Every structure is written in C-alpha cells, then in structure tokens.
Amino acid sequence: METTELKLADWWKTLPNGKILCTLCPRYCTIGEGQKGFCFIRENIGGKLYSTGYGRPTGFAIDPIEKKPLNHFLPGTSILSFGTAGCNLGCKFCQNWTMSKAKIDEINSVRAMPEDVVRLAKKYGTPSIAYTYNDPTIFGEYVIDISKLAREEGIKSVMVTAGYIDKDARKDVYKYIDAANVDLKAFTEEFYRKLTLSHLNDVLDTLVWLKHDTDVWVEITTLLIPGENDSPDEIKAMVNWILQNLGDEVPLHFTAFHPDFKMRDKPPTPPSTLKMARSIALKEGIKYCYVGNVHDVEGQTTFCPACGEPLIVRDWHSVRMNKLEDGKCTKCGTDIAGVFSQ
Numbered sequence: 001m002e003t004t005e006l007k008l009a010d011w012w013k014t015l016p017n018g019k020i021l022c023t024l025c026p027r028y029c030t031i032g033e034g035q036k037g038f039c040f041i042r043e044n045i046g047g048k049l050y051s052t053g054y055g056r057p058t059g060f061a062i063d064p065i066e067k068k069p070l071n072h073f074l075p076g077t078s079i080l081s082f083g084t085a086g087c088n089l090g091c092k093f094c095q096n097w098t099m100s101k102a103k104i105d106e107i108n109s110v111r112a113m114p115e116d117v118v119r120l121a122k123k124y125g126t127p128s129i130a131y132t133y134n135d136p137t138i139f140g141e142y143v144i145d146i147s148k149l150a151r152e153e154g155i156k157s158v159m160v161t162a163g164y165i166d167k168d169a170r171k172d173v174y175k176y177i178d179a180a181n182v183d184l185k186a187f188t189e190e191f192y193r194k195l196t197l198s199h200l201n202d203v204l205d206t207l208v209w210l211k212h213d214t215d216v217w218v219e220i221t222t223l224l225i226p227g228e229n230d231s232p233d234e235i236k237a238m239v240n241w242i243l244q245n246l247g248d249e250v251p252l253h254f255t256a257f258h259p260d261f262k263m264r265d266k267p268p269t270p271p272s273t274l275k276m277a278r279s280i281a282l283k284e285g286i287k288y289c290y291v292g293n294v295h296d297v298e299g300q301t302t303f304c305p306a307c308g309e310p311l312i313v314r315d316w317h318s319v320r321m322n323k324l325e326d327g328k329c330t331k332c333g334t335d336i337a338g339v340f341s342q
Helices: 114-123 136-152 169-173 189-196 200-213 232-245 271-284
Strands: 012-014 020-022 042-045 048-051 060-064 078-082 128-131 156-161 179-183 217-224 252-256 289-292 310-315 318-322
Touching (some): 020 048, 048 136, 078 114, 114 136, 128 136, 136 156, 136 169, 179 200, 200 217, 217 271, 232 271, 252 271, 271 289
Parallel strands (some): 078 128, 128 156, 156 179, 217 252
Antiparallel strands (some): 060 078, 310 318
16 A cells, blocks of 8 residues: 555654654554554554554444443434454453454455544434544544544544553543543453553553543443452452542443453353442442443433432433433432533
8 A cells, every 4th residue: 555545643753773663552562664563553664654544444333322331421322433453452352353453454444534434423413423442542643633523513522442542642632532431441450461461550540631631521341351350359449449539420330241352261241240340339439330231221220329319211222211401310409420411
C-alpha cells in the first residue's frame, strides 16, 4: 500500500538507532523499519510511523447502549459500534480475539473515513458512536477525527477501553469523548502481568484522570474469571479503591466470563459469583452496581440509592421501564448520577 493512502501517526519519535519509539500507550514499542508495534496497526514505513488501521474498520453494528455496557448514559438509546484489527493488550481470555489478535491484512475491513462514520450514525439516527470491540486507544488518530466531527453534528462519542494509554496521548484522544466504559480487568499486578501482558497502575491512573480531570462520564466493567480475579477479598479491595479514588457514584459492572481464546479450560462464571460481587460492592457503599452476560433483571436494574425505588428496569439489554424524570428519582427526588438527556 502506498504511504499516501495511510495516516501518518501521532505520538512517536525517532530514536538515535533509527528505530521509532511509539508513545501512544505504556507499552512504548520500539519499531524497526518495516515492523509493526505490538498492536499490529502502527507500522514503521520509511522511518515514519503510520496508523494502518485509520479508516479501516472491521465493520459496523447498531447496538443498544446497554451492551457497551453503559447504564447511566442515554439509557434505552442505540449506538453505532465499530473497531479495527489489533489491540495493545495481550489478554489470554479475550472475548473478541478474532479481531483484536488479527493483523489488518488478515481480516476483512471496509473503507470508512471519519465523515463516513458520522454520516452512518446520522443515517441510522444513533445519538452516539462507540469505539469498541478491540481497544480504540490504538486507533487514537481515527478516534479524534471522528469524535470531533461527531461533536459538531451533536453526536456523542463513547470509548470502550482497557484504559492502557500514555498520560500525554490521552489528553488528545479523549478531547471530544463524552463517555467511557473502562475495563478494570482485575485488582492485582500479577493478573495484569500474566494474563493481559500489561500493568494495573497505568489503568488506575487513567481512571483517576478521567474522573477528576475530564468531563467524560465513566463506568467500570470487571469480567470475573473463576479462580483468577473472583475472590471476595480482591473484589472488596477493588471496590474500596474505587470508593476512595473515584467516589461512590461510578457505576460498576461485574460480567460473566465464557471460555475463549487461550483460556478455554476455565469454566463459565457462575451467576452466584456475580451476585456475590454485586452484594460486596453495594455493602461497601457503591451506589450503582450491575451484573452482565447473564439474565438477572434485579442485577441489571437501576435503583434509587436513597429510597430503593426501581427506576430503570432492564431485561438483558432492553430497557423495560424508565421512571427517571430530569435525572431524578420520581419517588423521593434524589439526583441519579449520569447523563440522561441528549
């Protein structure tokens, strides 16, 4: 492919040995001529770094926003979702590995420039766009250009991400982002190092930054894997970190693992584990906690934290009832954290 067809990447510099240092994420790949970074879609061509995934999504879908999952951001609306090939994490339990572990030339991709993506969202009347499936951090240039155009058209942008991004690069990537669901994959460095090939503290730092230094609405998801990150002690430690560093109003989702990719020997997560985790979170003081990837109407319902009134009742990813008025409980008037109007 001619370089004139590719997007020159941001966030890199040339090293004294002639290799390129990519500074988009904390992996900080050093990339030789003709080589790609760990993510597969950032390539050194002629001494310059190119984003080969720019304008090349693997396809589009229209999802309920609850599938991201986001329960306090425009509930009941649809969202245009897409990703590319590649990923900057190496999760052995990846649930989207056919895309995240593929190189751009190994997977069917379509051509879609930023204006095409925004036009598609307008065509189907979706009030928001999700950068998802693989980690959108790795196609940050594409995210910026789409989200900027989307904001000009009154369309919101959502990052579904592991939060593994450089401190300087994230200021650019999230400039026009309205909401993010961040995968907090576990609460031990050992888990992150062995099962994701990344590091916990970088993700925690991103969460603190998003919550306190941006206007991005944040929700957190933890995929509970039997025997790996599902102990009551670890869940309690994670919940208390969230309470101390992010507050009690960040919605927390515990979702069920199914055997996939390099962890097919693990059993699926029992629903009882999800109920246990949700119970711990609520007992410790998290106001909004949900379960996912299982059928559990109570565990997917938004309750008023003050009076206990069920306000948004969900059945799988469908909203069956929404009694919020102006973001408040209709029974006692308590403000419910979130973004509930466009």
